[in-house]
Amino acid sequence: MPTVELREETIERLNGLREEDETYDELVTELINIYEAEELTLFHGGDEL
Numbered sequence: 177m178p179t180v181e182l183r184e185e186t187i188e189r190l191n192g193l194r195e196e197d198e199t200y201d202e203l204v205t206e207l208i209n210i211y212e213a214e215e216l217t218l219f220h221g222g223d224e225l
Contacts, residue, residue: 182190194203
């Protein structure tokens with residue numbers, strides 16, 4: 177499992193999005209799902225504006 181280092185500002189923003197007992201892993205998975213649902217995948221997110 178890779179290690180990811182986050183700035184304090186990013187951690188505070190993630191904490192603001194988390195629900196009660198939600199883990200960071202669950203939150204990040206949810207954010208990725210939302211991102212992909214909007215068809216802004218990492219492969220072609222920058223291709224269209």
